[in-house]
Amino acid sequence: MAANTYPQYSTRYPLLLTDFMHRPVSLYPDDIGVVYRNDAGEYYRFTWRQWYRRTCRLAHALKQLGIKPGKPGEPGDRIGAMALNHHRHLELIYAGTCLGAVSHPINVMLSREHMIHTINHAGDAIIFVDEAIMPLLELIYDRIKDTVKAFVYISDRPGKPQTRISPLYEYEELLKGQPEEFDWPFLSEDTYAVLYYTTGTTGVPKGVMFTHRQLYLQTVNILAASMMRFHAFALEFLEWLFTAKAEAIGKVIAAGGGASQILEELKKDFPIYDVPLVNIPLFHIHAWGAPWQNVLTANKIVFPGRFSPRAFCEIVQTERVTSTGLVPTMLAMLLEFEDLNKYDLSSLRAIGVGGAALPLGLKAKAEKQFPTFRVSSGYGMTETAAGSIAATLKRHMITWPKEKQDQVRVKTGLPIFGIQAKVIGEDGKPVPQDNATLGEIVLRGHWIMEQYYKDPEKTETAWRDGWFHTGDMAKVDEEGYIVIADRITDVIRSGAEMVPTVLLENLTATCDHVLEATFVGVPDEKWGERPMALVKPVPGAQVTEEDIYHFLEVEGVEKGKITKWMLPDFIAFCDNIPKTSVGKYDKITIRKRLDEFLAKAKRMRAPK
Template identity: 30%
Template sequence: MSLNLATMLHESALADPDKPCVIIDDTTLTYAQVEHMVGLVAGNLLALGLERGAKVAVQLPNMPQFLFAYLGAMRAGLVMVPLNPLLRAPEVAYHLENSDAQVLITGESYAGEAHRGASAVPGVSTYVVDFGGGQRPEGTAAFEELLVPVEAPDIVPTDADDTAVLLYTSGTTGKPKGAELTHFQLFMNCTVAGELFGFRDDDVVIAVLPLFHVFGLSSVLNTAVRFGTTLVLVPRFEPDAVVGAIERHRATVFPGVPTMYVALLGAADAERDLSSLRVGVSGGASLPGEVIRAFEDRFPGTVILEGYGLSETASTATFNVSAERRKVLSVGKPVWGVQVRVVGTDDKPLPPGPCHVGEVVIRGHNVLKSYYKNPEETAEAMRGGWFHTGDLGYTDEDGYLFIVDRKKDLVIRGGYNVYPREVEEVLYDHPAVAEAAVIGRPDERLGEEVVAAVSLSPGHHVTPEDLIGFCRERLAAYKYPREIRVLTELPKGPTGKILKKELR
């Protein structure tokens, strides 16, 4: 069966070519204009000699060029590899090399770091989007070279099971793994999710969630294009800017993570008009019930619906479908075509109830194809045909899922996933560090803050500030620890394993 995600844009452009597709600041692009730019990018990528299935890394914030690059790669039958703009050069190099990317599209503000990473990987061509007034590193090309007039190619036929997006997510090993998400998987996810909460073609959606993240890519961008709605791009979350965008463009849908809802409550006073909002979609972490109630009291007519998913499930696995059917503190019930179970250590289903907490496992059209070039991790995660999430939860008698903890020691800082092992490996690279453990500390503003505890090698001395600086040079800004405690010895169990529970 042939299926290409770029078909969603094409069909929406056919249905209403003059309808606004993307708005950013004072610029509005119609569906016809976006499809034209996507066609140019597709044609120029193919002119580079890229063959079907070749990888194109896109490292951009929420801006129209992200859409041009992403959907252009789809139209050309290529695979998009989204990268966080905050990645440092060694991280960029790892992702490019592991994914076999041949092209990197990045932004001017961080092009120096990105190009240093790309230069370490043979055969990668770097294209830089001009943000205004900066300089491109020597050896890179301007993104405009991908927009030169060419005959736009037809949508390249791809099989439904072909990989469309290679999305990197860390695991217990600490090294990011590339989750292969297919055209069919991503199409089904945005279609089912959009129908669940009644996406309308007259909706205006705030896109402040990073589009390089699965939530922003699948649940926001793909869903908006699939249903022909208008996206208002906000490159960076600043409460006043988001409130202003909602007011100015009469936005109806706001997808966000819990920390964003908390911040908006503090920024939107009685004089701000958010009456256009009809639905808020929350994910990424548990949303406290008091925040839901406070937000809906402050903005009557708005309903916040919470869901659950992972990169490996193309974003959505469960969802609360309406105010009448939701259960506060639950992440809802499985979406259409998806099965969710809670299993014990023997992988057998557990009965419902909060006294039966186990690992959440998932199967359905939304589950990843595989981890790229990693058959061992794929086999381990897909034991018995179910994707093992590493999250702990339980179901109630009605089939609603409640997430209670994470089997993995994941830290969620401001909506970004920070995997302790990755940070620990950087700390272990410091000659003074003998042992290291990274945990999350509750934080009122960010949800969690990254904290490390270390013990030092004999004869060495280093300050916490020095170690923080060491990490800051090697990790993205959201990953490095803001607090490091130097201990004589880290607590350990009988087998010598560091006891993070004791540290907490």
């Protein structure tokens, strides 16, 4: 007799992203749940009930367009999205994944060739495209039209453009007349939900799929990690609250008010839930998991369209945003914004920084601007669906002074529960916890990728001895915190020594005159490679190459942070340092243009 399965008789309830979608609409159906501000400054606000009904309508439309679900080991149809951050993109993510199809956010910042590769390699059955990205789709259409069977145009304005792209549907027209409820299938939790691609910094972008189960476990464990640090969070929240209410509290005390009156003042405009501003593009690993975490917790999610400092400030002030995520480049742009102090940003109490190492100099500038700024560093990659390691404080660190805590927060961190991590040497054994010995970060856990999509050779290379090899170099300090040092491919190999570029970059960025800095190896006849620094000075700064070199000598060598051997042989000032689509320094492009940078560089010392 065949065994009956869920939902009639099984006790093994599947871990599905559908549960996340249902939670806010069941608890807070009439609360504003999703907000979108477009580039024209127009706001679109939806209650959770409205957003859910639109998502149901889209699911019906996808079925009518022939989108098929998958099953364990066999992915459903891939749904590509060449889209920015807005409510429709969030609807598409949930409608597709909960239908059993695979959401493929297409990184429109990739090179054209890499973008074409990801679409054809994924085998996207349909692509949803924003009005602003339509010209890019036109350019690559001839190279993908044999793969993609249909396109859907997304715009805040009605109608479709004149185009040769066919067949082309219009998003809002697809939703018209569709039922507002949908009978969501009980999928296997091992059904593939998303397909992400690496940025191709080491070659052609590689595809990685994750199941409902993997993303479900990642989300609840990341949220659990936040609860595990409740006491630290409570202290940080109180500091923010009293800082934001300092003037009002002072008036209460001056009027003779006591504790109860102060408490009543604190309750005014009290943020009863988070209001996250999703700045990180959804095509970057779904903005580090923002759709999953914020829908599950029923936060009011705010989407800004395209990032700009002015739009950022206007949205934070209007929606009373409490938290956001930025890559260091975005943070630098924000701090350079000349009208920054004209806006009320007092509601903003948490800024997560990721995508690249946070330069300590940039951190210092942010702290001057935002009194309650807290750096929140971590580590993740496409192969881990972003979050895997976070720089959380241990219990005994909660009452440390802020300066001492921040020394921990800028480290890579500790593995999130559900992930095992270690740093191993060339002998395969864990390196000592001496904050000095370099090794490679290896991982395993609930949401580490199973395999590269259609690439068994690279899968075999990455998975060895039961561990996923990241290719990132790191050390481990006395408390067990992992401290990332470099990519294996980016380490400068000078003689018998390895010079970690991230260490040099972070140190250089602490100089008040430096906005950005990166290091690469320059061929050297005697030593193989020697360091060269590429530096972008702060606008208007009066600084020379000798000033930078002297800074590294005094703050680095004399204080024991680096050895004299690590000092750069060359320093080049640049107006712009090449970066990848996710804001990391593009070492491949820099190496290709090495002669160009060397031509403008100043030699700091003669080879020995």
